Amino acid sequence: MNEALQIAASLVLLVGLVLTPRARTLSVPARVAVAVLFGALFVQQVLDVLERHRVAWADPVGDAIAGAVPFLWGGLLLLMVDRFHTRRLSAQRAQTDSLIDELPAAVAVLDAGARVVRTSAGWRQLFPSAPLDVPLSESVGPLPEALAAALRRTLADELRGAGDAERVPGEDRWWSWVVSSWQDADASGAIVMIQDVTSRVHRETDRESTQRLAIVGELAAGVAHDMNNLLTVLQLHVESMRRRSGSANEASLRSMEEAVQLASEMTHGVLRLAKPGEDEGRAQVALASLVGDTVRLVRSTLLRKYELVLTSTGRPATLDGSATRLQQMLLNLIVNARDAMPEGGRIDVSVVATEDEAQIRVSDRGPGIAPELLPRIFTPFFTTKGAAGTGLGLSVVRGVAEEHGGRIEVSSEPGEGTTFTITLPVGSHARVPQRRAS
Template sequence: MEKKKKIFYFGKFQKILKSALFTGSYKDEMKLVRKDGKTFTGYTTITRRNSFSGSPTGYVIIIRDITEQKLLEEEVNNYTVHLERIIEERTHKLIISEEKYKRLFESSKDVVFFCDINCQFVDINQAGIELFGYDTKNDILQLNLIHHLFYKASEGKIIKETINKNGYVKDFEIALKRKDGSKIPCMMTGSLRRDMRNNIIGYEGIIIDLTEWKKIEQEKDILNNINKILASRLDIREVYKSLSEEFHKVIAFDRLSIALLDEKRVEFLTFAVSKDYRFSELEEGVQYSKQGTLAGKVVEDGEFFVVHDTSRGPFSTDPILSKEGIKSRLSVPLICKGEIIGSLNFGSKKVNNFTEAHVDVINKIVPQLAIAIDNTRLFDRIKYSEEKYRNLVEDIEDIIFRLDKNGRFMFLNNALKNVTGYLPQEFYDAPSLAFKIIHKDDVALVKHITKEIIGGRTKVFKGLEYRVYCKNGKELWFSQNTYPIKNKNGCVIGVEGIIQDITEKKKIEEQIRRSERLASIGELAASIAHEIRNPLGAISNSVCMLKRDLVLSDDDKNLFNMVVEETEWLNNIISNFLTFAHPAEYHFTKSDIAKMVEETLILLKKDARFNGNIRIKKNYSKALPKIFLDRIWIKKVFWNLLINSIDAMPNGGEISISLKKTGVPNDDKIEIIISDSGIGIPPERIKKIFEPFFTTKKSRGTGLGLSIVHRILDNHDGTIDVKSIQNRGTIFTIRLPLNNKKSRTVSV
């Protein structure tokens, strides 16, 4: 088998050499093997060497080791970390050798900058001067990083706030601008600058120009789109317009055509044409002689050719196209299975429009195009290569896996890292890790389903839901579809499947269930409360009348007072029932949320339950926008949560209140976080705290406070989440929408 592989690869390489001999050069990626047997991907350039007489004498082969496209980001990260480490080491050695620091600073290909506390530049290296398009360093030192060089100053302010809060930002993609106002995609890593006494004196960082990387990404997207277009139809002419539009993203042209050789290889057929003008002598379906044409030269030589000015062009087709307004042309050979089948031809209304740089992009597309054209002529599809399939799989957000019968992973896409934080290699090295990260209550079911499919007892299992723990400890919900892998004999040799992260879906479902449950219980509570309130009122009135009309002993008076107090307590509970079930009208007005919190705190500090052992810590973001809400009901939310915090800290403690915008794109909300350092809530109870009548208080508690809070926030299109650790405290997070335009009265 190994010998056959070697013969196969040798034969493939021989074909490549023949192609290079024929065309003069060959450029492509290929799998290569090192001396130690390890494989790597190399970008190989093979150029034919010719003697002075023009006859071939050999080849010049240049192989450059490259990495997979998906690892580019990781390489950039590693490079940035590496560069940060270098800068840190050089900065530390600045005291010893100022000259070494300057050499490192000025020779860096990436921008290194230093700013003061107001983001005014203190220093910047030559790379920064060149990137931003200024003439001298002094020109930039007059500028402010945020106000002058950020494409959007608001983005710069966010980065500044992040650095001030966390001490640094890492690999943050930003948009900066040159002196001429043009946009530059960049990636920034920055941190606080400190003096010898550790005082903050400004900011420092590295800026990496992502222009080329973005260009490569754009080209990759275009290549993927073209591949998808070519694969979407058996007849390429059905998608030729879409194909032309994709080409337009990387090359400016006014005419695109495909010329194919006939069976005798003496004439061309204009297979397909795309142009922005009406009449042409070389329309689709027209046949013309190969002799003396640009396409004829290209298929004979096997190399691209550029006509910079058709008015002086050497080919018979040049004057024809020149009359139609085409001033320059580019033609590239179409090679399928080692045979030239025609040419891909571009035309422009501008002289000197095409360069060799265009050819590099086209050459990445031409092989697939040639295959698609050949398939169209033969009415037969071919399958994508493994590399194309892998690119497609790696780009999707869901996890795709293949597992052999022994439980070893044969394949995992990069979505695994994006979702869980684990690298596929970690699962290749330790397959048992896949089950170790599954929640202990779910792992048995996952193992059982896997064994059933491998054993052939279950054909397919869809919608298997279970919980896993990410590398950072975060819990996620997964939904898995699992299928058997069979050999040619129909025997199951493993399983494959798709795993989708449904955590957000689960949260939404839980919120819906909770709201429905609260609504149904609320209706029941309302009906019961109305039935109790009437006889309760009669009891209370009767007791008051008896107390007034009868001569009672002290003990009897105490009993009567106790009855009155208890009926009042029951009446209070019933009022809460009715509030929970049918809240009064909501009057939405534009309000200052910080002011409402302060008003609630004033009342709280006057409450008998508030004592000197309780500390209030406040952290309000500046310039919070006003939002539409009902002031009375939102204050009731704050009051209930703050009273709960006090009850959870019988010996005192700290209540922390934070107000800020969430900052999530397309989801602007104000976030109110109320936390305490109290006794916390046990994990088994935390899911029930918003249910009516559930309480953790040992004293008198109706169990309706948080239910009412939840109902009020529902009516404001808001949400509330809770996290708690026993003996360490509880955190309630409220999110209210900024764009809530409810200014009318809402009756619920």
């Protein structure tokens, strides 16, 4: 009976021994340990059978092997535990990697030397060309000072830092960020999460400008109203002087009258800007004539370093609109062109009219507009002139064009200059201009 059991056990152990190499998910040392254990147990059983058949050497050898079995068993267990935990750790790391990789937020994992070792999909979207395995500041460029300081603190003391809407040095970009530390058994580092809040900051800045300018507008309207009254008095005195002096000072008086008229129109303009609901009269406007008058008016005020060239082609075009508003639109564009060339240069103004529409083009040969700024130039209060500009000029231009059923387009090449093209419907295609509600 016992001998049968021993033979059966030997056979089963032999099967295990044969199958061991197939256990490929075990590490090689673990497989060797299992095979040796099977082999030892198998030999032990065989020797036990031989011992029953009075084979003299079987007994001591069997005993020796039996003594080794607990060591083999213990070794096998240790190997298995080590193997299991190693694999489990790598599986967890793979899960973490996958999790970070798929995060929509911009997250980067840094090592103790602040080198970027892993990034999320959101990070790669925010910094498409940022390399790995280099310090963060080299990977994405200069960091906001507070972020750099927080990163240093985090790596040194495992603290946590956060910042809201901080400007990237040398760029018109703003980040909100969070830095925290990570640590495992072997290493430590920091995790950086960045959110680009540039558009939010721009919105907030624009809102502040709007509020500030609304107050300025109120003040300007008050001043313009009082100024208008004074101009009326001045106008009356000029007329009185003309009556008394006859034609002796006619030229001077006409100049004074024109200056008063111009000043009066300007104050009316300010009042219209402050009270957009109040509309001025509309009439049939001859476009070429209006553009010509405006160019002549501006030309007399430009310094010699500027050359203002007017070309008019196509058929005469008229539209039902506000001459003052259209003149304001053109003036803004020419002044913009002048400001783009502080060293002087040529400004081209052209009018091209067909039966359906007319195009007014104003071109300068300045440095051009950066492509990333083009989408924002018509935004109210956006300016590249710093404190010298209000950021209202181009938004007014677009507003006037749209009031007359038209549109404005801009093309600009850095270093080549900028061209604004206003397209207005003319003749029977022109619709009655509408003042915007605000």
